[in-house]
Amino acid sequence: MEQLALFSEAGQSKGIPTHLLDYRAGLFNQTESDTLLAKFIRETPWKQTRQKLWEKEYLTPRLTCWYGETARIAGTLPWTPELQAIREIVEPLVGITFNSVLLNYYRDGNDSVAWHSDKESIMGSQPVIASVSFGQVRCFDIRNKTDHKERYSIKLEHGSFLLMKAGLQEHWEHRISKSTRPMKARVNLTFRLVI
Numbered sequence: 742m743e744q745l746a747l748f749s750e751a752g753q754s755k756g757i758p759t760h761l762l763d764y765r766a767g768l769f770n771q772t773e774s775d776t777l778l779a780k781f782i783r784e785t786p787w788k789q790t791r792q793k794l795w796e797k798e799y800l801t802p803r804l805t806c807w808y809g810e811t812a813r814i815a816g817t818l819p820w821t822p823e824l825q826a827i828r829e830i831v832e833p834l835v836g837i838t839f840n841s842v843l844l845n846y847y848r849d850g851n852d853s854v855a856w857h858s859d860k861e862s863i864m865g866s867q868p869v870i871a872s873v874s875f876g877q878v879r880c881f882d883i884r885n886k887t888d889h890k891e892r893y894s895i896k897l898e899h900g901s902f903l904l905m906k907a908g909l910q911e912h913w914e915h916r917i918s919k920s921t922r923p924m925k926a927r928v929n930l931t932f933r934l935v936i
């Protein structure tokens with residue numbers, strides 16, 4: 742347990758594998774990021790969904806909302822001008838057209854997403870996911886599915902961009918862990934191609 746805490750506070754690990762991830766700080770400047778964070782928090786119709794684990798139902802420890810043009814995910818809302826604008830900045834960096842985005846709202850250090858990989862069949866087996874973060878810096882941890890000791894951590898900063906490349910979801914899991922330190926709000930956007 743102690744080791745986990747040390748790891749998650751270590752920030753940027755050395756030697757993050759660039760065939761799996763690309764990180765770029767400051768895709769949006771401070772003013773743009775402040776404005777977007779406040780707008781997303783205020784104007785998104787956030788929902789707290791339920792998840793089933795071992796036959797028990799839990800409330801997901803964060804708020805979410807789907808936007809885009811896919812009919813595959815129930816409740817998906819049409820692109821807003823801000824999301825459309827961000828998508829148009831992100832797509833040329835990646836060379837992929839995305840048709841949906843999941844917004845996650847981590848209200849404080851108690852909000853989190855547990856170890857998982859985004860490998861739903863509706864995204865194909867090798868999805869490329871582009872992630873944009875606003876607000877509180879949180880640690881994004883990855884671990885190898887077959888060797889949990891092989892792990893890395895990246896601090897996702899206000900206005901930053903993270904690309905999860907094709908091999909990541911198949912062989913690695915990722916998470917945003919809870920923190921006992923005081924944490925302010927964070928909104929994360931993951932652009933996806935749902936097929």
Ligand SMILES: O=C(O)CCC(=O)C(=O)O
Binds near residue numbers: 874897915
């Ligand atoms: O909040 C993040 O940076 C990651 C979110 C995530 O993993 C997901 O939505 O699948």
Ligand SMILES: [Fe+2]
Binds near residue numbers: 857858859915
């Ligand atoms: Fe994920």
